[in-house]
Amino acid sequence: PVGRSAEGIYNKVIQGFAIRTTSNGTTTTMPLNRDGPADIKFQGQYPVGTVNYSDVSLPVQVRLEAFSPFIPLDLENSSYPATILEFIVTNPSNTRVEGELTGWMENASCIDSRNYVPGELRNRIVRRGEMTALVASAALKPRTADTARSDIVLDDFESGTFDNWKVTGTAFGNAPVSPVGKPWRFSNATGMAACSQPESVPQGSPRPTGRLISKPFQIERNAITFRLAGGYADGSAVNLLVDGRVVRSTRGLLAKFHYASGHKFNDVRFDVSDLQGRNAQIEVVDENPETSGRIVVDQFVFTDRPGGEQPPEQTLPDYGSMSLAIVGSDQSQTFHASVPSGSLPEAAFSASNSAPASVGFGSGPLVGALGRKFALEPGQKTKITYVLTWYFPNLKLNELDRTVGRSYGPRFTSAVGVAQRIVENLGRFEDQTRLWWDTWYDSSLPWWFLDRTFLNTSILATSTSYLFADGRFYGYEGYYQGSGTCTHVWGYTQAPGRLFPEIERRLRERVDYRPGVGFVADTGEIYCRGDTNNRDAVDGQAGVILRTLLAHEMSPDDAFLKRNYAAMKKAMNYLTETYDSDRDGIMTGPQANTLDAQWYGKITWLSLHYQAALRAAAEMADEAGDHAYATEARAIADRGRSYVEQHLFNGEYFIQEPDPEHPDSPGVFTGCEYSQMLGQSWAYQVGLGQIVDPKEVRTALNSLWR
Numbered sequence: 048p049v050g051r052s053a054e055g056i057y058n059k060v061i062q063g064f065a066i067r068t069t070s071n072g073t074t075t076t077m078p079l080n081r082d083g084p085a086d087i088k089f090q091g092q093y094p095v096g097t098v099n100y101s102d103v104s105l106p107v108q109v110r111l112e113a114f115s116p117f118i119p120l121d122l123e124n125s126s127y128p129a130t131i132l133e134f135i136v137t138n139p140s141n142t143r144v145e146g147e148l149t150g151w152m153e154n155a156s157c158i159d160s161r162n163y164v165p166g167e168l169r170n171r172i173v174r175r176g177e178m179t180a181l182v183a184s185a186a187l188k189p190r191t192a193d194t195a196r197s198d199i200v201l202d203d204f205e206s207g208t209f210d211n212w213k214v215t216g217t218a219f220g221n222a223p224v225s226p227v228g229k230p231w232r233f234s235n236a237t238g239m240a241a242c243s244q245p246e247s248v249p250q251g252s253p254r255p256t257g258r259l260i261s262k263p264f265q266i267e268r269n270a271i272t273f274r275l276a277g278g279y280a281d282g283s284a285v286n287l288l289v290d291g292r293v294v295r296s297t298r299g300l301l302a303k304f305h306y307a308s309g310h311k312f313n314d315v316r317f318d319v320s321d322l323q324g325r326n327a328q329i330e331v332v333d334e335n336p337e338t339s340g341r342i343v344v345d346q347f348v349f350t351d352r353p354g355g356e357q358p359p360e361q362t363l364p365d366y367g368s369m370s371l372a373i374v375g376s377d378q379s380q381t382f383h384a385s386v387p388s389g390s391l392p393e394a395a396f397s398a399s400n401s402a403p404a405s406v407g408f409g410s411g412p413l414v415g416a417l418g419r420k421f422a423l424e425p426g427q428k429t430k431i432t433y434v435l436t437w438y439f440p441n442l443k444l445n446e447l448d449r450t451v452g453r454s455y456g457p458r459f460t461s462a463v464g465v466a467q468r469i470v471e472n473l474g475r476f477e478d479q480t481r482l483w484w485d486t487w488y489d490s491s492l493p494w495w496f497l498d499r500t501f502l503n504t505s506i507l508a509t510s511t512s513y514l515f516a517d518g519r520f521y522g523y524e525g526y527y528q529g530s531g532t533c534t535h536v537w538g539y540t541q542a543p544g545r546l547f548p549e550i551e552r553r554l555r556e557r558v559d560y561r562p563g564v565g566f567v568a569d570t571g572e573i574y575c576r577g578d579t580n581n582r583d584a585v586d587g588q589a590g591v592i593l594r595t596l597l598a599h600e601m602s603p604d605d606a607f608l609k610r611n612y613a614a615m616k617k618a619m620n621y622l623t624e625t626y627d628s629d630r631d632g633i634m635t636g637p638q639a640n641t642l643d644a645q646w647y648g649k650i651t652w653l654s655l656h657y658q659a660a661l662r663a664a665a666e667m668a669d670e671a672g673d674h675a676y677a678t679e680a681r682a683i684a685d686r687g688r689s690y691v692e693q694h695l696f697n698g699e700y701f702i703q704e705p706d707p708e709h710p711d712s713p714g715v716f717t718g719c720e721y722s723q724m725l726g727q728s729w730a731y732q733v734g735l736g737q738i739v740d741p742k743e744v745r746t747a748l749n750s751l752w753r
Contacts, residue, residue, distance in 0.1 A: 061153035061414050065392035066136070068146035070106040077105055078392050084109075092498065093117075093505045095484050106144045107423065110135040115508060116469070116476040119483055119546040124476065126514055128455050128462075129469050131477065132433040138423035148431050149395040149418025151386060152371045154183035160363045161185070161408035162295050163270075163316030168413040170384040172401040173463055178434070178470045179380050180372035181415040182463045185408075187360060196268060201261065201329070201347035204239040209259065216257020218243040218333040226276075226343055240274075240345035243283075243333035256282070259331040261347075266327050268349040269320040274312040275299050278342030282335025285344060287317055288328045295319070295409065299342065312345065321409055360441075362450065367439035370462035373417045374432040374470055381418040388414045432473070436465040442513065444521070446530045446579045452516025504542045519557045520550045531576025532558060535641035538590025539725075541597075541732055548601035551594050555607075559591050560614035571614075571621030575639070585626060585638045585653055586725075589660035592619055593729045596663040600733060605670065612671045619664040622657060623683065632658055632687015635706065641722075647712035651691055651701035655726035655739060658684040658691075662735045688739055696743050700750040719750050 064079040077083040084102035091097075094117035100109040112133045118125050138144045154168045161168075166187040173180045202211045204223035214221075223239040241259055275285060278299030287295035295317040319327075333342050360366045373380055385404030386394040388411070395416035406413045421429045440456030443449065459465050469476065488497055506512060513521045522532045529536060532554060544551040558577045562568040565577040573591055575584035595615050599608045626634035633654045637645035640653060661684040668677035695701050701723040703714045724747060730738045737744075 060155045060158075061388055061391075061412055062151060063392065064132075064134070064148065064150040065395060066105070066107070066109060066146060066148045067396050068106050068144050070140065070142055070144045075104055075106070076392060076396070077102065079109060079111070091502070092484065092488060093502050094480060094508075106138065106140050106142070107146065108137045108139055109148075110137070114480055114484075116480055117483060118476070118479045120548070121479075122514075122547045122549045124472075125547065126454060127436075127465060127469060128438060128453075129434060129436045129465055131469065131473070132435065134431045134433070135428055136421060136423065136431065137428040138425055141425045143422065143424055145420070145422045147381065147396060147418050147420045149381065149392070149416055150371060150373075150433055151391060151395045151414055151416035152181060152183065152369065152435075153388070154185070154413040154415070155365075155369060156183060156185035156367055157187075157363065157365050157408065159297055159365050161318075162297050163272075163318060164363070165189075165318050165320070165408060167405050167407045169403065169405045170413055170415045171403040172382045172384050172415075174376070175463070175467055176470065177376055178372045178374055178466060179376070179382055179417060180370045180463050180466055181382065181384065181417050182368060182370050182461070183413070183415065184368040184461070185366060187366075196351050198352070199268065199349040201264065201271075201349060203346050204241055207239060209241070211262055212241075213260040213262075214257065215260070216334075217255040218257035219259055219331075226345075238345075240343050241331065242341060242343045243277075243331075244341045254336045256334045256336050258334070259329075259344075261329040263326050263328055266319050266322045266325050266349070269318065269323070269351045271295075271317040271319055271329075271347065271349055273315055273347045274345040275315045276312045276343040278333075278344075282333065283342045284330075284332045285315070285342075286330040286332065287319070288330055289322060289325050293330075294322065294327075312343075318409060321407065362441065362443075364441050364443055365439060366441055367437065368462040369438070370434075370436045370466045371415070371417055372434045372436070372463075372466040372470065373419060374434065374473065375419070377419075379420040381416075381420065383416045386414055386416050388412045434466050434469050434473075436462040436469065438462040438465060440516070442515070444513075444530070451513075451519075451521070454514035454516060454518060456516045501542075504546065507543065507547070517557075518553060520553050531574075531579035533584075534559070534573060534575045534587025534591055535584040536587075538587050538594065538641075541729075544594060544597040544601060548598055551598040552602070552607055555591070555595055555598060555611055555614075560611055560618070566614065566618075568617075571617035571619070572625075573618055573621075582639065583621075583625075584640055585622065585634060586640045586656050586722075588618060588622055589653075589656045589726075590729070592660035593663045593733060596667055596733045599667065599670075608667060608670060612667060612673075615664065615667060616673070616676065619660060619680070622660065627657070627683070627687075630683050630686070631690060632661070632683045632685070633690050642713070644713045646703070646714045647706035647709035648714060648716075649690070649695065649704040649706075650714065650720075651695045651703065652720050652722045652725060654687055654695075655691060655701070655723070656729070657726070658687045659726035659730045659735065659738055661687075662730065662738060663733060666733075666735070684738070692740050692743060696740075696747075698746075700747040701743070721751065723747060724751070 067076045079100055084100040084105060086101045088099045095112055095114045098111040113130060115130050116124055116127055134148055154170055164187055166185055169184050169186060171182050173182050207222055219241055224242050226240045226242055284296050284298050286293045297315055329347060331344050381399045383400050384402060419431050438459060438461050440453050442451055442453050444451055490497060511523050515521060522537055523529050524533055524536045558565040559573050560566050565574045572583050573588050574581055575587040592615060626636050633649050634657050638653050639645045661680045665677040665680040700719045703716045705716055706712060727738055727744055
């Protein structure tokens with residue numbers, strides 16, 4: 048979880064590590080970041096990141112190896128909300144060195160919702176078995192109201208002017224606008240609102256930036272409420288300023304534009320009961336010139352009303368806990384439930400204090416620290432291991448309009464429970480993670496090739512990918528963009544099916560072949576974005592067939608294929624009957640694909656992908672005993688191969704034959720299309736061999752390289 052600064056960019060949660068050493072009567076304190084050692088080297092070899100720290104004034108060398116458990120074929124033990132940080136401190140000098148390595152962490156629970164619900168942050172020190180943990184959590188409090196005081200409207204923008212605001216830049220235009228019609232299409236908007244980017248910006252033109260800053264006012268109520276939409280891009284925020292300093296800040300929820308219902312406002316509440324009597328201003332920020340997002344605000348009101356029923360904890364996406372644990376139970380450990388955040392890193396080296404600490408929401412950060420002392424003779428080294436864990440189980444995705452939760456939610460009840468599981472199995476998790484790491488990089492292939500072919504696998508550990516509480520896998524095309532585990536995007540991925548085949552099996556059975564989610568049982572159509580849209584994509588549907596074969600090949604037995612064969616065959620027949628009714632192995636008609644358009648014509652890229660899917664279906668049909676269908680599918684693919692080789696290869700590469708009835712169709716036509724060999728690539732992946740003339744394939748690949 049992260050917050051935002053006055054500029055609307057992401058704030059780092061206050062955290063870090065530092066080392067203090069004493070040698071030959073000299074004490075040195077140094078943060079382990081860019082403000083510390085002069086020589087810092089990072090090496091990223093996923094899943095392990097290594098950082099080496101050294102400095103002429105530091106009598107020790109420090110090496111950090113950080114990783115999360117990564118155990119191919121073991122999805123459950125590779126999806127913990129945890130990072131292991133192993134610091135190896137070495138004394139290369141010829142004198143004894145005494146010291147302490149310490150780490151600190153801000154309590155980031157309710158980092159956004161603390162702006163609109165009352166509560167407090169809580170830190171405590173917990174000792175369990177072979178670990179000492181700083182546990183950071185939050186507790187909500189009931190709202191109270193003084194009903195004697197009426198609401199005060201700061202601005203509802205119905206005046207049609209910005210008279211109550213100072214306008215800087217050009218992002219917000221000259222006046223409020225109505226967000227009801229295009230391009231906004233708000234489904235719950237009335238009247239006027241302050242909208243950044245009120246006019247469309249031509250593609251390639253600089254994007255306007257700017258701010259709205261209200262006239263100063265005195266805080267006279269317990270809360271400030273307003274309506275907010277958009278504003279989730281970097282550089283967007285709504286801030287409350289007191290004495291010019293940001294004391295409350297929020298960004299928009301990650302709500303995507305819905306093609307059917309348009310945008311929606313969210314109600315936001317800043318609890319300011321502790322700020323009554325202070326002079327303040329509201330600031331609305333849109334300062335990122337590179338994003339296309341907008342921020343829209345309306346109805347700023349000062350109120351004592353509770354604002355409706357207190358939201359249950361399980362509805363707040365940032366409600367949960369965090370833990371920073373240090374492994375071991377010896378007496379050299381140091382711990383602090385609370386240290387002054389403005390005095391770091393020195394404050395983290397103060398005398399231990401295990402007393403619990405708490406602060407009210409809005410009363411500043413709550414930071415705790417954990418460390419371990421050491422003494423090293425010349426040439427000695429020591430390892431200090433931390434385990435960082437988090438537990439925020441209340442995931443809600445707006446495009447699905449429900450709380451879906453996270454897979455670790457049912458498995459644990461808190462971050463410290465996660466930490467305990469990691470510590471109890473640390474040796475096994477570390478050994479198996481390093482076994483994969485060592486195996487992958489123990490190769491005669493160049494290091495850069497190994498890096499580039501595997502680094503993208505880290506996407507599985509980012510906010511592009513999710514495992515829901517019910518185990519379903521869900522992926523975006525990028526950072527909260529392109530929802531629904533899009534078949535024509537995730538259809539390019541091959542690593543998940545090899546490393547964690549359970550992901551592919553779950554996608555088939557819980558999305559692609561499940562009626563009411565991504566599958567139309569009557570026709571075999573697969574919605575390319577699952578339950579977030581209702582249309583196919585031909586390359587995505589072909590990819591699902593190929594990934595079904597991969598999931599079967601990576602299964603311990605034929606149970607998966609038996610459960611899904613009928614749906615797979617139905618999906619394959621849908622492609623044939625809809626786009627290849629003459630069964631010549633070449634698709635025609637409006638072929639929606641990953642380039643977000645319907646292409647017409649006879650297209651090598653798409654038809655070869657389709658032929659690969661036919662051959663994959665034939666393999667599965669043979670295993671299922673459906674030999675007649677296997678023969679039919681291969682015959683269609685053979686006819687398609689003949690056409691591709693004779694008519695769609697121009698001597699240098701494969702092309703697109705236009706459809707004369709659709710002269711305006713998008714496409715590459717006589718150009719060298721980048722995905723023309725995707726079907727052949729997938730055929731290699733799943734053991735189908737050569738599905739088009741190998742000489743032509745090599746020639747086309749050389750053309751692509753040129």
